[in-house]
Amino acid sequence: MKDESLIFGTRAIIEAITANKSIDKLFIQKGLQGELSRELMSLVKKNNITFTYVPVEKLNRLTRNNHQGVVAYISPIDFYDLENLVMNVIESGKTPLFLILDQLSDVRNFGAIIRTAECTGVDGIIIQKKGGAPVNADTIKTSAGAVFKIPICKVDHIKDAMFYLQGSGIQVVAATEKAESTIYDTNLTIPSAIIMGSEGKGISPSVLKLVDQSAKLPMYGDIASLNVSVACGVILYEAIRQRL
Template sequence: MSSSEGYFGVHAVQALLDTRPDQILEIWFQRGKRGGRIDRLIQQAEETGIPVRFVDRERLERKADGNHQGVVAIVREARVYRENELYELLDNLSELPFLLILDSITDPHNLGACLRSADAAGVHAVVVPKDNSAPLNGTARKIACGAADTVPLVTVTNLARTMRELKERGIWMIGTAGEASSNIYTTDLVGSLALVMGAEDKGMRRLTREHCDALVHLPMSGTVSSLNVSVATGVCLFEAVRQRIKA
């Protein structure tokens, strides 16, 4: 991952300026593109002391993987935590652990959306394998809307081994699988918990599945067979939140 990443688009850059200006190294604007919202961004950046550069459209397009609308904010690289830091975090918790494990989620948009839901649900850390996982790049951070800076994202070399060590710490592993007989709403999600989500197309890998204590499914009433993984993650996390509030 490079030492900096880009947030792009007027709305995303405005939100970043309003909430986390300390993360911005500089803002690039498309040369010759001016107007109401762009001018306000330029003024706010200058008032905040953030360097402003005017560059060609082609340079913005190389930095952004979507519609940049003439503006890209260059931000500090997001911190990614190591496995030993996960155990330090758990050791210092004053409440029961609540973790999210993402197996083979390779789309940065889905990673960002899962981080956003994890932040809203009060998850203490999100755990992903070092390989076969989406990077915490500018796209993921933009979708996460700040959650990439508040929820620790932990990369581990061997996900099955990490799950085994977490289980030894008394953390219950609940995996999601469409063919599971139990559903999320009738499963006890109170206590030390790690919710395990797999990729939409293939689900969890075999070893990941084997290290789960229980498998659950989301009841589906319509014609589609599954939800987008980030949507399913949000539903499952907030069912856990509902149960934990009532407990």
């Protein structure tokens, strides 16, 4: 089955960037030379697009066509600007509820979280440009199409997004088993952004230092943690329960 999100060829990718298409992943052949390649790199750096240098063998595996040393995946959705989204939510008069995903890597977890977030009225999901799960066909399928219904913001750095949210009067709450208090002791009736960490490492230590509060889910079994999408669902519904 052809992947409609994959594009290749230097000129095609230059045109995609110029048309403000959101580039999810960009692979560039090591040692690529030429005037067109320099034009592409200039655009990539100007637009702060994350890219990876790879051997030509990887590009050949992605497409058997004449890729000219560059292959990209275009996101099927348009990402929102964080500042505009936060401003619009605040001006609407509702109590903001945002979700921050710190380096979540599994696309199915990502899709499941998007679905639950849409069902619970989350105002927007914030992810980092580099290192997280992409929005691809698996994400769309697992989200049951919710990915097209909820604003998703891609930011350069999670910490900068946190500073902006806090400066806008929105508390940032980390969901972590390292917390002393539980989510049931945390006031989620006020403007809030909840951070969920990656499947393996949880929330980055540098991010944890900047949160307003940390909260955990009480655990009574032998297994020390829940799947991140399940934990996220429990926490979001606690926010809804408190706000009813």
